[in-house]
Amino acid sequence: MTLDEFVNTIQNEGGNLTSEDALVSFEAKIGSPLPKELREYLKCSGGGLIFQPSITYLDSEQRQLRLRYMNDLSKIDEEFTKPTSYPLPDGFLIIGSDAGGNAIMVCMRTDRFGQIFLLDHELVAYEGEPDTLEEAEEYGLVLFYSPSFSQFLNDLRIER
Numbered sequence: 001m002t003l004d005e006f007v008n009t010i011q012n013e014g015g016n017l018t019s020e021d022a023l024v025s026f027e028a029k030i031g032s033p034l035p036k037e038l039r040e041y042l043k044c045s046g047g048g049l050i051f052q053p054s055i056t057y058l059d060s061e062q063r064q065l066r067l068r069y070m071n072d073l074s075k076i077d078e079e080f081t082k083p084t085s086y087p088l089p090d091g092f093l094i095i096g097s098d099a100g101g102n103a104i105m106v107c108m109r110t111d112r113f114g115q116i117f118l119l120d121h122e123l124v125a126y127e128g129e130p131d132t133l134e135e136a137e138e139y140g141l142v143l144f145y146s147p148s149f150s151q152f153l154n155d156l157r158i159e160r
Contacts (some may be wrong), residue, residue, distance in 0.1 A: 001055075001156040003037075007045040009055055009158070015046030015072035026077055030093075035114035037149040038095065038106060047072035047096075054159035057145065057152065065118060065145065067104070067156070070096040088119065089133045089142060105142075106149060109133065116146040 023042065027033050034042075047070045057065040071079070071094065079094040088094070091109035098104060103119040112133070119142055136142035146152035 001153055001158070003040060003044065003153060006055070006153055006156060007041070009050055009053060010045055010048045010070055011051065012046045012048040015048050016074065017044065017046050018042040018073040022073055026073060029077070030080060030108065032108050035106060035149050037153070038114075041070075041149065041153075042073050042076075045070065045072070047075060055156050056159045057156050063143070063145075065104075066099040066159070068097055068099045087131075089131050089136045091133065092117065092119075094119075104145075107133070114148045115144060116149060116152045118143045118145055 020043075023034065023039055033039075049069055050067045055067045057067065076093050076095060088103075088105070091107055091112075092105040093108060094103045095106050096104040098118065100121075102121050105117045105119055107113065107115045107117060119136075120140060131141060133142060137144065146155065
């Protein structure tokens, strides 16, 4: 799926397109540039719900993921500034969610920069220190889905 096709499936309900100034400001806040493809997405989509048509992702291990919501930059910033009720492994930004309420995340660590992961909220420990990415992968809290946002988009399909 192309970026334009993806953006056209999102039912925007008040999210905002992101300006270059807002992107630069957010990148300064987090101390890292965003992946190029994610920046492009944020400039042309205000995020929102994905219902009709349904969009699915099937990874190389044949795990299917149904997208439900994509965040705009203000929502990504909100999750970064005031995280959800459960601790995330370091180096992740939540960029959306699937139909089951699991977080879709982009990794900002230099060794895994831009990779897309899913956080299984049913395995989350709601208290204590966040696990490392390696620990979270080992017991299935965090699942690797795609090597990049552009590959993630490329592998999305309209469910018929």
